[in-house]
């Protein structure tokens with residue numbers, strides 16, 4: 001794991017949260033991107049070497065909608081940058097971690113992503129992110 005790539009925060013209203021985090025961080029978000037496969041619309045703020053990712057549900061059955069209905073707004077996941085996501089998934093499987101997705105999938109912000117089940121990591125949902133190289 002190289003560094004914290006982003007911290008994902010589930011929000012009810014992306015525009016309102018963009019405004020609030022914009023004031024908090026003293027800067028605007030640099031993108032809004034929908035990821036239909038995940039049932040989310042995301043926005044990103046650059047915070048030094050890592051980012052804040054705000055997540056609004058676009059699918060009432062999706063993971064963010066479920067999280068919001070069960071837990072309300074709040075920190076949803078921690079994402080780590082990895083150089084080789086398949087290799088890292090293999091390593092973590094070997095260490096006994098439960099991978100939610102068998103294969104990496106396309107995430108937001110030009111990344112390949114995979115998730116570990118929170119039960120493997122002390123109740124914290126962990127995301128692996130690899131930059132999609134040109």
Ligand SMILES: CC[C@H](C(=O)O)C(=O)SCCNC(=O)CCNC(=O)[C@H](O)C(C)(C)COP(=O)(O)OP(=O)(O)OC[C@H]1O[C@@H](n2cnc3c(N)ncnc32)[C@H](O)[C@@H]1OP(=O)(O)O
Pocket residue numbers: 008035038040042053055063064066067070076077079100106107108109111113115117118123124125127
């Ligand atoms: C990919 C685009 C973007 C990016 O960065 O590129 C994203 O980050 S998208 C983020 C949204 N996508 C995901 O979260 C995908 C991975 N998540 C999942 O597959 C599910 O949310 C899962 C498996 C973590 C939970 O799904 P499930 O339907 O089983 O939810 P339950 O409500 O039944 O919860 C089961 C159990 O897990 C606990 N839980 C759920 N979500 C979280 C969470 N975010 N952090 C910690 N714990 C979580 C929940 O409390 C239940 O625990 P229990 O003890 O059984 O009550």
Ligand SMILES: [Co+2]
Pocket residue numbers: 006008053077079127
């Ligand atoms: Co994320």
